[in-house]
Amino acid sequence: MADDIVQDTFLRIIATPSLPEQDFAKSYLYRTANNLVIDHFRRERILSFVPDPEKAFEMLADDTPSPEQIAWSRQELKRLQKILQKLPKHHREVFILARIEGLTYVQIGEQLGIPSQTAFSRMVRALGLIKEAMDQAEKK
Incomplete structure (x- = not known):
C-alpha cells in the first residue's frame, strides 16, 4: 500500500501543470501524499460495508434512463x-x-x-x- 501511495504521489506531482515554488515544494509533496493516504482510508472504510469489494461497482444502480x-x-x-x-x-x-x-x-x-x-x-x-x-x- 505504501509503495502505491508513493507512486501515486509522484504521478500526481509530475502531472501537475504548475508546481509550487521551490520553497513550498517539500510541503506540497507531503500534502499530496497525505491527501492520498486519507483518500485510501476513506475508500477502505466505504468498501468495508460491501461484502465483495471487487464487485462493489456491480452493485451500483444503473443511471441510464428507462x-x-x-x-x-x-x-x-x-x-x-x-x-x-x-x-x-x-x-x-x-x-x-x-x-x-x-x-x-x-x-x-x-x-x-x-x-x-x-x-x-x-x-x-x-x-x-x-x-x-x-x-x-x-x-x-
Whole structure:
C-alpha cells in the first residue's frame, strides 16, 4: 500500500501543470501524499460495508434512463416547447437566453438593450407563466 501511495504521489506531482515554488515544494509533496493516504482510508472504510469489494461497482444502480423515462421526458419537452411558443416574445427571449444560452442577466440586458433588472424581472415573469401553464396542463 505504501509503495502505491508513493507512486501515486509522484504521478500526481509530475502531472501537475504548475508546481509550487521551490520553497513550498517539500510541503506540497507531503500534502499530496497525505491527501492520498486519507483518500485510501476513506475508500477502505466505504468498501468495508460491501461484502465483495471487487464487485462493489456491480452493485451500483444503473443511471441510464428507462424507456418510460425517455418517453415522459420527451412529452414534457414538447409541452414546454408549446408553452414557450405562447409566451410573450420579450419573456421568451429572456428565458431562452438565460436557460438555454446560459447568459447572465447583465449579458441579456446588453444583448437586448434593456437594464439587467428588467431582464431579471422578465425571467421571473416567464417562469411564473411557464409554471401556471404546466400546472394547467397537468389538471387536464
